[in-house]
Each structure stands twice: as C-alpha cells, then as structure tokens.
Amino acid sequence: MPHTIPLEVxxxxxxxxxxxxxxxxxRLSTILALADKQRVELPARDExxxxxxxxxxxxxxxxVEYLKAFDVTLRVLQTADALTRTAYELAEDAARENVRYMEVRYSPMLHTRRGLKLTAVVEAVLEGLRAAHDKYGIESAVILCGIRNVSPxxxxxxxELAVAYKNRGVVGFDLAGAEYDHPAKHHRAAFQLVRDNNINVTIHAGEAYGPESIHQAIHVCGAHRIGHGCRLREDGDLLHYVNDHRIALECCPSSNVQTGAIRDLASHPIKLYKNLGLRVTVNTDNRLVTDTTVSKELWLCSKxxxxxxxxxxxxxxxxxxxAFLPFxxxxxxxxxxxxxLKAFPDHAHDAPPAPVSSAVTAQQPAAQGAQTIQIVAKA
Structure with a gap:
C-alpha cells in the first residue's frame, strides 16, 4: 500500500x-455555553x-442509534442567535482546514420548538454563513431538508421554503432521517415542487437501505446527487447508470462505519466507485458526531x-x-x-509546498462566486 499522505499536507x-x-x-464548548445561556438541561455538564x-x-x-446524538444538539438550536453562532463557527472551522466551498444542510422544522418562525431559522443560518464569508472568504450555501420519518x-x-429562498442562499433540497421503512417516494410531492422550480436535489439513500432506495431517489424523486450511496455496489446496472449520468456520490467514510452501513473503512466502496469512474466526493456528514474534518476523511482514504x-x-x-453552483x-x-493543486507533488516523499494563506483566499474569491454571496447578503 502506498505511503500515507500526512494530515498536515x-x-x-x-x-x-x-x-x-x-x-x-x-463545538462541544458551544453546546455547553448555549445550554447555560438558555437554561437547557443536558445529559452531562462537561465536554x-x-x-x-x-x-x-x-x-x-x-x-437510528447514530441519530440519537441529535437529541442533544437540537436542544440548544432553538433560537436565532444560536443558529447564527453555530453556522458561523461551522464555516470558521471549515475555513481553517482550507475548505473553499461548503453546502450546509439542515431541516428548519427541527428548530421551531420555542416558536421560531421557519423564515427566521433560514435567515439566522444565512447570517452566520455570511459573517464567516466576510472574515474568512469561505463561500457557503444552504440545502434544506425534509425528514423521511416525519410527514410528507x-x-x-x-x-416551499426552499423555493422561497432560491437565489437567496438556498441551492438545494434533501431528504434526511431514518431511511429504513421510510421510502423517499412518500415525499414525491415535495420533490415535484422543487424540480418544477429548477432547484437541485440530493437525497440520503443507500445508507441504511439497499439499492432500491437509490433507485427511488433518482427515478422517482429526480436526485442530482446521492448522499452516501454505500449499497450502490449491490446493483451493477444501477451503478453504471449513476456513472453514465455523472450523478455524484456524497461519500462520508467515517460516518458510514459509525452507522454500521459498512463494516470498516478498509471495506468502504469509495475506492471501487472511484476506480470505476464514478464521480465521488468526500465529506464530513457531521463534524461533531463523527468527530472528523474533511482533511481527516481524505487522510483516512489515504491510510x-x-x-x-x-x-x-x-x-x-x-x-x-x-457543487450546486452555476456552471x-x-x-x-x-x-x-x-x-x-499542481503545486502539490503526486509523490508522498516529495516536499509539500508552503501553506496557502487564508487571507489570500479571502481576498481572491471567484468573481461570480463572490457575486453570489453579495446577492445573498442583500436579500
């Protein structure tokens, strides 16, 4: 096996x-701070x-067991200030490892326990992401989620919320939540609406259920990308359809081990998918719950x-x-x-280049990408 590429590279x-x-x-420290400020009870009072x-x-x-961690995080994400802070900190953490573009997903309906309006939830998150862009130059967009195990x-x-915020920071629609026994086809009305409005679609599929879930996501709901897709390898015909149509896979290796979708990292299908020519991407899924970063996930792919x-x-x-960006x-x-990337040698034993300054990144965004953020900021 080739030499593992150092994490710092x-x-x-x-x-x-x-x-x-x-x-x-x-961040764990933020959960504790928000709980203290909001007087919210937590199962523990230290990190x-x-x-x-x-x-x-x-x-x-x-x-299902993996999702129980969200019972804790959602307790403190019921105010506009909390949503703005956590969105800002997420983008800040990503910028520190040189993530240039990020699509943050969440379901506004899960943040209304204290009476926050759905529109206020969206605005609060966008505010935090804009602030991080202004300071660090990281461009972020939002994907809103329906929840499989909640009502269609x-x-x-x-x-409808995604349609309202199209071109105002929201770039896609997703279906998340417990996959087994909650088929995407039950939510087809939501996907028909977003597709009628030319909104990008990504769907969690092939993680806790088989290839049929991916088939539904693509052929019934019109997915342009698939979240996870671990079990796509079980259906060769569908696999080649995904490949031929350049339907990207949002792979999250560590998370897939954590949820039991795959046995261990060494058996993750991402290597097979890449070798076959599929468009695979590597992502975090949940930085806190999975205890990871994009860099760590890529490092694990190397290791x-x-x-x-x-x-x-x-x-x-x-x-x-x-990315759900204009062409x-x-x-x-x-x-x-x-x-x-040309500055980074393809051979692990060669010396790595000097680090790219985040200040330079902030000062030199893609011209049209920067324009996109400015449009969001004025909305």
Missing part, C-alpha cells in the same frame, strides 16, 4: 464539503461527559484505502464539479483549484 489542499449537517457539527453520552466518533451500530406534508413545507495524492486531487476536483462559477473554481 492534506489540510493545505483546497477542498469542498458538500454533505455536512449543521445540527451535527457544533467529556457529553462526548461519552453522544458516542462521538464511536461505532453506533445503526443509523412537512417535507412539502420545507420544499486505509491507499489513495495516492493523484487520487485525492481527483476526488477534490469532483467536489467542485459536483461558469464552477469553471472558475476548477481553473483556480487545478492550478493550486
């Missing part, structure tokens, strides 16, 4: 994170206690699956190709990022 690479949940990516209770980074055995009517309401620097560069470029904006990103 991978941290310098420009990257995307296309599959990251806001409510699964808080170590919370880490153990939430099984952070540990194998949960199933997606609620998903339709989230779809456990033998990805070379050339492999990592290809995956990184797939991330920019698969010409993606072209600008790809030209600039391709040039940057």
């Amino acid at each position: 991978i941290e310098k690479l420009p990257k995307t994170d296309l599959h990251v949940h806001l409510d699964g990516s808080l 170590d206690g919370l880490r153990k209770h939430m099984n952070l980074g540990q194998n949960c055995g199933s997606l 009517e609620s998903s339709l309401e989230m779809a 456990e699956l033998g990805f070379t620097m050339a492999d990592l560069k290809a995956v990184i470029l797939s991330g920019f190709k698969s 010409h904006v993606k072209q600008q990103y790809l030209r600039r990022v391709s040039e940057e």
Whole structure:
C-alpha cells in the first residue's frame, strides 16, 4: 500500500464539503455555553461527559442509534442567535482546514420548538454563513431538508421554503432521517415542487437501505446527487447508470462505519466507485458526531484505502464539479483549484509546498462566486 499522505499536507489542499449537517457539527464548548445561556438541561455538564453520552466518533451500530446524538444538539438550536453562532463557527472551522466551498444542510422544522418562525431559522443560518464569508472568504450555501420519518406534508413545507429562498442562499433540497421503512417516494410531492422550480436535489439513500432506495431517489424523486450511496455496489446496472449520468456520490467514510452501513473503512466502496469512474466526493456528514474534518476523511482514504495524492486531487476536483453552483462559477473554481493543486507533488516523499494563506483566499474569491454571496447578503 502506498505511503500515507500526512494530515498536515492534506489540510493545505483546497477542498469542498458538500454533505455536512449543521445540527451535527457544533463545538462541544458551544453546546455547553448555549445550554447555560438558555437554561437547557443536558445529559452531562462537561465536554467529556457529553462526548461519552453522544458516542462521538464511536461505532453506533445503526443509523437510528447514530441519530440519537441529535437529541442533544437540537436542544440548544432553538433560537436565532444560536443558529447564527453555530453556522458561523461551522464555516470558521471549515475555513481553517482550507475548505473553499461548503453546502450546509439542515431541516428548519427541527428548530421551531420555542416558536421560531421557519423564515427566521433560514435567515439566522444565512447570517452566520455570511459573517464567516466576510472574515474568512469561505463561500457557503444552504440545502434544506425534509425528514423521511416525519410527514410528507412537512417535507412539502420545507420544499416551499426552499423555493422561497432560491437565489437567496438556498441551492438545494434533501431528504434526511431514518431511511429504513421510510421510502423517499412518500415525499414525491415535495420533490415535484422543487424540480418544477429548477432547484437541485440530493437525497440520503443507500445508507441504511439497499439499492432500491437509490433507485427511488433518482427515478422517482429526480436526485442530482446521492448522499452516501454505500449499497450502490449491490446493483451493477444501477451503478453504471449513476456513472453514465455523472450523478455524484456524497461519500462520508467515517460516518458510514459509525452507522454500521459498512463494516470498516478498509471495506468502504469509495475506492471501487472511484476506480470505476464514478464521480465521488468526500465529506464530513457531521463534524461533531463523527468527530472528523474533511482533511481527516481524505487522510483516512489515504491510510486505509491507499489513495495516492493523484487520487485525492481527483476526488477534490469532483467536489467542485459536483457543487450546486452555476456552471461558469464552477469553471472558475476548477481553473483556480487545478492550478493550486499542481503545486502539490503526486509523490508522498516529495516536499509539500508552503501553506496557502487564508487571507489570500479571502481576498481572491471567484468573481461570480463572490457575486453570489453579495446577492445573498442583500436579500
């Protein structure tokens, strides 16, 4: 197996994170601070206690068990200030490892327990992401989620919200939540609405259920990307359809081990998918719950699956190709990022280049990408 590429080298690479949940990516210190401010009861009053209770980074055995950690995070994400702060901190953490473009997903309906309006939830998150862009230069967009195990009517309401915020920071619609026994086809009205409005679609599928879930996501709901897709390898015909139509896979390796979707990292299908030519991207899923970063996920691909620097560069470029961005904006990103990646040698024993300054990144965003953010800021 090739030599593992050092984490500190991978941290310098420009990257995307296309599959990251806001409510699964808080800082432990922030959960405690928000709970104290809001007088919210938590199962523990210190970081170590919370880490153990939430099984952070540990194998949960199933997606349902994995999702229990969100019972804690959602307790403190019921005010506009909390949503703005956590969105800002997520973008800040991503910028520190040179993530250039990020799509943050969440379901506004889960943040209304204290009476917050759905529109206020969306505005609060966008405010935090704009503030991080202004300081760090990281461009972020939002994907709103319906929830499989909640009513189709609620998903339709989230779809209406996505339509209202199209071109104002929201770039896509997703279906998340418990996959087994909650088929995507039950939510087809929501997907019909967003597709009628030319909104991008990504759907969690093939994680806790088989290829049929991916088939539904694509052929019934019109998904342009698939979240996870671990079990796509069980249906060769569908796999080649996904490949032929360049339907990107949002792979989250560590999370897939944690939920029991795959046995261990060494058996993750991402290497097979990449070798077959599928458009694979590497993402965090949940920075807190999975205890990871984009850099760590790429490092694990190198360590456990033998990805070379050339492999990592290809995956990184797939991330920019698969972003829910206008075509010409993606072209600008790809030209600039391709040039940057040339500075990193394909051989692990060669000396890595000097780190890219975040200040330079902030001062030199893609022209049209910057314009997109400014439009959001004025909305």
